[in-house]
Amino acid sequence: MAMASWKLIVCGISHKTSELTDREPLQVDRDSIAEANAILGKLPGVLESVIVSTCNRVEFYLVLEKSAEPADILLSFYSQFKNQHIADALDKFYTMKRREAAEHLFRVVAGVDSMIIGENQIVGQLKDAYSSSCSVKSAGKIIHRLFHQAFRVGKAVRSDTEIGKGACSVSGTAVSLLKSKIAANTNPAVLFIGVNQMIAIAAAGLSGDDQCRFMFANRTREKAVALAEKFAASAHTLDELPELLGRADVVVTCTSSPVPIITKEMMRAAGVAGSSRRRIVMDLAVPRDVESDIDELTNIEILDLEDIRRFVEQNQKQVLESIPEAEAIIERRLDEFMYWYSHVLHEPLYNGFGDTFEAIRHEEFGPVIKKLSPEMQYAVDKASRRLINRLLAMKVRAETEPEK
Known part of the structure; x- marks a missing residue:
């Protein structure tokens, strides 16, 4: 049985991996972001996309066909959008997949990945980036869920920790x-x-x-x-x-x-x-x-x-103490997203095995349930469904474990 033929990727370059002079030629101007999203979304192999471009980072959140290569997507995008050849700059880009990609976005929106920890401006920048993608219909089912979960992370981190309480620039x-x-x-x-x-x-x-x-x-x-x-x-x-x-x-x-x-x-x-x-x-x-x-x-x-600068450092010391709390929130929200993501990614497997397992459940439990009281029928039916769901999850994990 085939799995979904797509993958979640983020490719980017940021203040952590490059100098400003490296990022400047790769920036996407705010006035051109919608056009850029439209061009990116129409490239072969791109199913969904969002471009995030700020003074500290340029990132591409992508849902690609399984056979598509992120490096080829970047080369094609810059060639078409800016008539720019960036082969020499590719080694400065990082690439993250699946859980790591989602976790990266959650850390960015929480301000944990920022040059100044806890900055609030990034939330608005991400919302603008997502809105631009939606305006040209580059965002789809996966991107919608990913970014909405990210915004929940940003809100929770700032309301439940001290991350965003101080001066953040x-x-x-x-x-x-x-x-x-x-x-x-x-x-x-x-x-x-x-x-x-x-x-x-x-x-x-x-x-x-x-x-x-x-x-x-x-x-x-x-x-x-x-x-x-x-x-x-x-x-x-x-x-x-x-x-x-x-x-x-x-x-x-x-x-x-x-x-x-x-x-x-x-x-x-x-x-x-x-x-x-x-x-x-x-x-x-x-x-x-x-x-x-x-x-x-x-x-x-x-x-x-x-x-x-000294005042910033003093302020950052207090903010740094909140990072473990922020990371705990990120981890919980990440688990929620990945549970949903796994079901969508392996939907063909769940559907195929699910039909088979449900048929077996009816065959084995059906005759027994008919002999029980209404209360017991409900209890056994509920327990058997939970059992089948757990076995189904184990089966899907076994089928997909080799994939990295």
Whole structure:
């Protein structure tokens, strides 16, 4: 009796197996993901597919015909989608099958496989990837079940463990660190220097505190205005820095300047030196925006990326303690999926042997059951069905055990 002629596979490249320069040419842009899924889904040998492409990973979740080779699928996909030959990059891809493939996805959605353990953004990215696959009808019975089970894993891990409780990115950690430092301040004035994603994230993170008053400064005032309007704040140019620094309790700076834009002399000119007011300056720039000797001034605390890194490490220590709990949830959900997967994979065997075993059950138990009371008939019928199901499972395992 034949088994199902398909297999579950994941092929991928991630931050664990490659450098960013290796992954960059293999990325699938968000705007092109639907087209990519459509191309992949139509390749010979591909029955179902989902493409997951983030800054840290590019992965292909595939249900393939049994004779199809994952490497050939990847070569064909990149050739058709990007006119790109990736034979030299194949050795950087990992390939996992069946249980290992499902477990990998569950670890990814749980944040256990992430660069920063417990990150929450990956859940949304996986949902977007799955949704894109569904939109072009590349997902089918196996992928639907796999990803829905994965989303249950992600939800359970984050609700039942501490995995997702902390700040789960460098920018998120920067905001958390800053909040811990300014919590005691009353109605602090916050000066943001620069207009970019890092500044926008920091402002959004602090905007929940109604007591904060924002000011935005940038080399070009127009860009500062665009961001300031989102937070009902004032906009300024860098020429106004000395005056703004004198008004600010907290400074968050992140520009692309090759030299420091905040100097000790500027702080003195702002009247900050020797002031009894405590000030915090968070420097998110590389190279740094703040002269290193400013921390010699009284009542000024300088925070930079090294402080953020240490804060991340401290936060990760707490998160790492939750990994065994997360892995226990993953294992339980994985067993559930693989029980279903095994029945679908070996459905022809179950159907064939099942008919035979059921005929034997009726032949052997039928005459006996007729002589029993209704209560005993029910009990014997139920027990005989359980017996047949256990024998059937053992038979299927015996038939399929050699397969790796």
